[in-house]
Amino acid sequence: MDKMTRRDLLRLGAAAGIGTALTSFAPAIAQRRGSRFKGNPKNIIFMVSDGMSAGVPSLSEAFSRSFRGKGSFWHQMLLNPEVSLGYFDMESLNSLVTDSSSASSSWGTGSRIVNGAIGMLPDGTRLTPIAVLAKEKAKKKVGLVTTTRMTHATPAGFATVQARRDDEDSIAPQYLNVVDVLLGGGLRHFAPDLRGDKRDLLGEYKSAGYEHWSLRDQLMNSKQPDKVLGLFWRSHLPYTVDQINTPAMRRDVPTLAEMTRAALDILSRHKDGFLLQVEGGRVDHAAHANDAAGLFFDQMAFEDAMEVAVEFARKRGDTLVIVTSDHGNANPGLNGLGYEYGSSDEAFTRLLQAKMSFEELPTKIKEAGGKPDADTVRDMIKAGMAIEIEKEEAQVLSDAIAGKVMPVPNKQHRNLGGLLGGILSNYNGIGWIGMNHTADYVWVSAFGPGQEQFEGLVKNTDAFVKMTRMWGINFKNPSMTREQAKPFMRALSERVETPHWA
Ligand SMILES: [Zn+2]
Numbered sequence: 001m002d003k004m005t006r007r008d009l010l011r012l013g014a015a016a017g018i019g020t021a022l023t024s025f026a027p028a029i030a031q032r033r034g035s036r037f038k039g040n041p042k043n044i045i046f047m048v049s050d051g052m053s054a055g056v057p058s059l060s061e062a063f064s065r066s067f068r069g070k071g072s073f074w075h076q077m078l079l080n081p082e083v084s085l086g087y088f089d090m091e092s093l094n095s096l097v098t099d100s101s102s103a104s105s106s107w108g109t110g111s112r113i114v115n116g117a118i119g120m121l122p123d124g125t126r127l128t129p130i131a132v133l134a135k136e137k138a139k140k141k142v143g144l145v146t147t148t149r150m151t152h153a154t155p156a157g158f159a160t161v162q163a164r165r166d167d168e169d170s171i172a173p174q175y176l177n178v179v180d181v182l183l184g185g186g187l188r189h190f191a192p193d194l195r196g197d198k199r200d201l202l203g204e205y206k207s208a209g210y211e212h213w214s215l216r217d218q219l220m221n222s223k224q225p226d227k228v229l230g231l232f233w234r235s236h237l238p239y240t241v242d243q244i245n246t247p248a249m250r251r252d253v254p255t256l257a258e259m260t261r262a263a264l265d266i267l268s269r270h271k272d273g274f275l276l277q278v279e280g281g282r283v284d285h286a287a288h289a290n291d292a293a294g295l296f297f298d299q300m301a302f303e304d305a306m307e308v309a310v311e312f313a314r315k316r317g318d319t320l321v322i323v324t325s326d327h328g329n330a331n332p333g334l335n336g337l338g339y340e341y342g343s344s345d346e347a348f349t350r351l352l353q354a355k356m357s358f359e360e361l362p363t364k365i366k367e368a369g370g371k372p373d374a375d376t377v378r379d380m381i382k383a384g385m386a387i388e389i390e391k392e393e394a395q396v397l398s399d400a401i402a403g404k405v406m407p408v409p410n411k412q413h414r415n416l417g418g419l420l421g422g423i424l425s426n427y428n429g430i431g432w433i434g435m436n437h438t439a440d441y442v443w444v445s446a447f448g449p450g451q452e453q454f455e456g457l458v459k460n461t462d463a464f465v466k467m468t469r470m471w472g473i474n475f476k477n478p479s480m481t482r483e484q485a486k487p488f489m490r491a492l493s494e495r496v497e498t499p500h501w502a
Pocket of ligand 1: 437
């Protein structure tokens, strides 16, 4: 047999489904650039696993494989050399560490802004979000799908302008007649009896032609409306781990994949194309809580939604799917454990046994009389997380519940969630660097016409430039340098912050 060339090897690898793993760096890049798609996309689906640190998608493959015998969709997708992979640099106008509102606004307006604001420069200059441009200048339909409240930072950053992200009552009316499909949680900012000002936004949306859904059954079985406001929970949708283990939640609340499919069914009937943002928002919340099981179950749900979007795009060839995150959060990673790290895999699979998120803990604590002793805490953790912690560890948690939090070297972890995440890491192997967002570059993967524009390192604001150019929209929002922003920062920094995931 003749000596094989590198190109032959490459082809052989691809045919065997081995992807590029056996090839050297340069040919793999050359092959990845050979996208089969031509021209510009008619539709763009922008998917965000909020707060997904770089370690999350790599471990979600192992998690999915162990939990249901099949690997994660993203992993499978990346083995295919047709799919692009790069990084976003997500820095904001005031910090290396960004938050979800400035991150989404950077993609959605092309300008870096200060954390905590939506579509607005610190001097009060209002920016025009991409949803408005897509609608007015390119005749696109627009959809927002999320597992958080509909008015939360990531969906809001594509379609609204607000000085403070926390002002969700003021964000809720801004989607009216700009966004056609709204699916997620957050009824409390639309229903008159739940809003501070008693304004009947549900009525206003209905008068403007939106159908209102509140149950999964309506989403699965209704005739598709042109416009819909689907709000399936009062606040954020439940964590996936809680939903899997609670029949009423399974019955009433759609999964992210189901909402994504419904949105695509509605939006794809429009002849001029659409912009759809899909957010797996609770990956971020689980990371803030250092809740590893909560995090990986939600990442799995996100990747299920990704499969729906990519399959849609694969069949059509006119749709660009961009999959990314807005920032890292607490940077979970699997530690090497035991002799030659041989215990790490087993530790990691303990996550699969979890029956609840940390969010459910307060309810359990209340059920246990409010101040459970160490034995009760141990039983609670065993029932919820399927992990038997040591008595001394249970004592630390019992004390923390009673308000006596022991000093720990990393102050971010000096609270019940931090202590619990740290103690459980002795058993499930997942360590955390803190409880806040982090500055790391985030993964971005793309599939469809224009995917090659998301290879390598991409500045967050360039996503806006690329998407608008693809649709022939010639528009530039005002922007500021860090120096120009500084005088406004002191006033902003004096505000009292409430945790945004609350
Ligand atoms: Zn966050």
